[in-house]
Amino acid sequence: MAAPLRASAFSGLKNTFNRVALNQRNSRIPLAMVSTSTENALLDQEALPKFASIEASQITPAVSELVEKLEKDFTSFEAKIAEEGFDASYESVLPALEKMQFPLGYVWGVASHLQGVKNGEELRAAYEENQPSVITTMTKFSQSAALFDALSAIEESWKKDGDSAEDDFYTKQKKRAVLSSLQAMKLGGVGLDGAEKESFNEIQLRLAEISTTFSNNVLDATKTFSLDVEDSDAVANVPSSAKAMWANNYKMAMAADGKEVEADAENGPFRITLDAPSYIAAMQHVPDRAIREKVYKGFLTRASELTKTEDGKDKNNVPFIYEILKLKNQRAKMLGFNNPAEMSLATKMAPSVDSVKELSDLILDKALPAAERELAEITEYARANGGDEYSEANLEKLMSWDTTYWSERLKETKFDLKEEELRPYFALDNVLAGMFGLCERLFNIEIKKADGETEVWNDDVSFFNVYDKDSEKHIASFYLDPYSRPADKRGGAWVDVCIGKSEAVNRDVPVAYLTCNGSPPVGDTPSLMTFREVETLFHETGHGLQHMLTRATVGDVSGINGVEWDAVELPSQFMENWCYDKKTLYGFAKHYETGKPLPEEMFDKVNAQKTYGTGMMSCRQILFGLLDMELHSNFDAEAAENGGESIFDVHRRMAEKCTPYSMPLEEDRFLCSFSHIFAGGYSAGYYSYKWAEVMSADAFGAFEEVGLDNEEKVQEVGMKFRDTVLSLGGGVEPMEVFKQFRGREPSPEALLRHNGLA
Numbered sequence: 001m002a003a004p005l006r007a008s009a010f011s012g013l014k015n016t017f018n019r020v021a022l023n024q025r026n027s028r029i030p031l032a033m034v035s036t037s038t039e040n041a042l043l044d045q046e047a048l049p050k051f052a053s054i055e056a057s058q059i060t061p062a063v064s065e066l067v068e069k070l071e072k073d074f075t076s077f078e079a080k081i082a083e084e085g086f087d088a089s090y091e092s093v094l095p096a097l098e099k100m101q102f103p104l105g106y107v108w109g110v111a112s113h114l115q116g117v118k119n120g121e122e123l124r125a126a127y128e129e130n131q132p133s134v135i136t137t138m139t140k141f142s143q144s145a146a147l148f149d150a151l152s153a154i155e156e157s158w159k160k161d162g163d164s165a166e167d168d169f170y171t172k173q174k175k176r177a178v179l180s181s182l183q184a185m186k187l188g189g190v191g192l193d194g195a196e197k198e199s200f201n202e203i204q205l206r207l208a209e210i211s212t213t214f215s216n217n218v219l220d221a222t223k224t225f226s227l228d229v230e231d232s233d234a235v236a237n238v239p240s241s242a243k244a245m246w247a248n249n250y251k252m253a254m255a256a257d258g259k260e261v262e263a264d265a266e267n268g269p270f271r272i273t274l275d276a277p278s279y280i281a282a283m284q285h286v287p288d289r290a291i292r293e294k295v296y297k298g299f300l301t302r303a304s305e306l307t308k309t310e311d312g313k314d315k316n317n318v319p320f321i322y323e324i325l326k327l328k329n330q331r332a333k334m335l336g337f338n339n340p341a342e343m344s345l346a347t348k349m350a351p352s353v354d355s356v357k358e359l360s361d362l363i364l365d366k367a368l369p370a371a372e373r374e375l376a377e378i379t380e381y382a383r384a385n386g387g388d389e390y391s392e393a394n395l396e397k398l399m400s401w402d403t404t405y406w407s408e409r410l411k412e413t414k415f416d417l418k419e420e421e422l423r424p425y426f427a428l429d430n431v432l433a434g435m436f437g438l439c440e441r442l443f444n445i446e447i448k449k450a451d452g453e454t455e456v457w458n459d460d461v462s463f464f465n466v467y468d469k470d471s472e473k474h475i476a477s478f479y480l481d482p483y484s485r486p487a488d489k490r491g492g493a494w495v496d497v498c499i500g501k502s503e504a505v506n507r508d509v510p511v512a513y514l515t516c517n518g519s520p521p522v523g524d525t526p527s528l529m530t531f532r533e534v535e536t537l538f539h540e541t542g543h544g545l546q547h548m549l550t551r552a553t554v555g556d557v558s559g560i561n562g563v564e565w566d567a568v569e570l571p572s573q574f575m576e577n578w579c580y581d582k583k584t585l586y587g588f589a590k591h592y593e594t595g596k597p598l599p600e601e602m603f604d605k606v607n608a609q610k611t612y613g614t615g616m617m618s619c620r621q622i623l624f625g626l627l628d629m630e631l632h633s634n635f636d637a638e639a640a641e642n643g644g645e646s647i648f649d650v651h652r653r654m655a656e657k658c659t660p661y662s663m664p665l666e667e668d669r670f671l672c673s674f675s676h677i678f679a680g681g682y683s684a685g686y687y688s689y690k691w692a693e694v695m696s697a698d699a700f701g702a703f704e705e706v707g708l709d710n711e712e713k714v715q716e717v718g719m720k721f722r723d724t725v726l727s728l729g730g731g732v733e734p735m736e737v738f739k740q741f742r743g744r745e746p747s748p749e750a751l752l753r754h755n756g757l758a
Helices: 056-082 090-117 121-142 145-161 169-187 194-224 240-256 276-285 289-300 318-334 340-345 353-385 400-415 419-425 428-443 531-548 570-580 600-608 614-633 647-658 688-706 711-726 734-742 749-754
Strands: 226-229 270-273 445-449 462-468 474-483 494-499 511-518
Touching (some): 056 090, 056 121, 090 121, 090 145, 090 169, 090 494, 090 511, 121 194, 145 169, 226 289, 240 270, 276 289, 318 340, 318 647, 340 353, 353 614, 353 688, 353 749, 419 600, 474 531, 494 531, 531 570, 570 711, 614 647, 688 711, 688 734, 711 734
Antiparallel strands (some): 462 474
16 A cells, blocks of 8 residues: 655644554654653653553543643744744754654554554544644644744755755755745645634644544444355355455354354355455455345445444445545635645645646556456456356346456466465465565665564564664664454555654664554464465565665654655555565465475466556556546535535546446445545545556666676665665655666656556
8 A cells, every 4th residue: 555654743733643554753752851750651752662551541641741741842942933033053943843742743653553453442532532632733833933934044044055966965854854844834824824724724623533534434334344154155166265264254253242153164154344355355256246246335335325334323424525625625725726636746746737647648548458458358258157147148247346256267267377376375474584585685684573572552463673784783673563453453554653763853763563454364374365465565565664774864854754745655666576576486485384485387377467457457546546636626525515516426437537448336435435535645646656656667677677687786776776765765855866776767668568558
């Protein structure tokens, strides 16, 4: 998935602490500077969070204490910098602010993280209770005229000295931090006054509130749905790993109701749920069309007017979508933008909405004909092999719940390879060892397991330390939470930041959270991953590496901080390419029982199927990106509520352009669970995946050009990638970072070639 960043301290809570995949938080400060109390684990900030001791009940007293102190400290600081004769310099302003905001950022960062991985009613209530005070406090920073004037004075003094291409990296960091802070303050309402400012702040509070509700509704709706299957024939030929998972689901659900039942992988009963491993397995492998249809529609209607939770509560996100779009439009116009998309692009690489559409159309021109050919081939295969049920007389066209199933059958036939045959070679521990070996080869680092060094929030979680091989110095750490837990963990995969590198607050060892929703162990069988789950793990590790290997020491631009949103997916998507590299794959692809390596012919088949279905997948991603952009640039939410075009009409209109071969069903409510844009940081920014994929494919092309078998050259280019893309963070503009690595601007040719669309 994604990597949200912690924006500058002046952007307000929505951007500062928002989290879809990666939030940057700095979190070290001497305990004496936080509190003399040690009873509240959230106030013990000397080291890593004390997860075993942290309770939801501690959030309110911690936030109350720190908000009060922060507001008092900032009032004094504001008075100081507003004094006549104050000599504003970088050193006298931004480091002081970092130290000041640090303790509250630590507490709210931990609370936000637990919202994603250990969600519960008590935590939700505490989070929602304290969110307004945190936002209100942070807004005082973003709207401080005295602070804005001080930062502007710093910028002016640098202009007088003249820009220099010879600036060292430390100076560049400071300049980027000041500029991004000024930009964030402008977008945070610093230029507003009176009633308009009051209204703006009310919008900020309301957007934060309903974004949290949106996300909670998706989680609750996902948890609520289940489909019990008692007839084992209905799941005939489904991989045993999926059936074992569903049988285990059923057994655990019955145990929660106080019933002890027998359920096994062969005979069931089975319970299919909507968490990713379960849902994907059902759509790919269940032969019964009726079951697939129920599961598909259950997934598609989550958090809409068509669903309710078990307790009958309304979890409908439709009204929230309209409200979010209206409020964002009002906010953008208050700041002088025509629409929310323009406001969003003010901090991104893409210069305009038109430029986003141009790249999308370039890819779509190649992808759409390929997608139509792919669907035609899948349909032909289904009609030839599916029996009378799939004849033209009985089925005019494949439905959405048919396509994935028959695409998987066609892929198995074309490449003579089943996903289930690969899984025994992708045990999680082996995959980790191989991936760590790749990181050692490319980036000269060593990753060691360090379970027990720190507390964790669930027994599934592991902890690792990262060392530079030359200096043997401990340079970073990360937590890994690998498995799906539908009861309290939101779906998807993301990187979140526990500790950011920052000179101002004396933190030199960044720490990340890597979170996935992979297939859990079942009984005595370890976690056996699908190939897509392997790719996802590599993807999230790429995000983590950019956070952990940063050389930037200015907190606002270290790691992922300050990186333009449409560049953050570069390292993550870059890492996925290595899953198809022979040396890398054979670093982990060995049978979990026998230890034998993946047969050579199976590796050849994995590579042969790399571009299978890329036409349809590319069109799907372009649809999501253009739908997001359309809703945030041209859609009129006010008119929609008075009989005009609805959000679902827009979805259908954009589908006609991007996926005309697969139009949304009448009851399609995908938008109600599109958390990326309505509860995360990707509003008018979902296009970033494709924008960054152009750069990531081109970056991997540098390794292809020297030869993937040329180990010496691969290591040389790998270190160059570490020293640029992974090290510079937001301290250098991303196009300059790319040019430092590649020697030129990115080209889409590698992306089209990698996707088989050249």
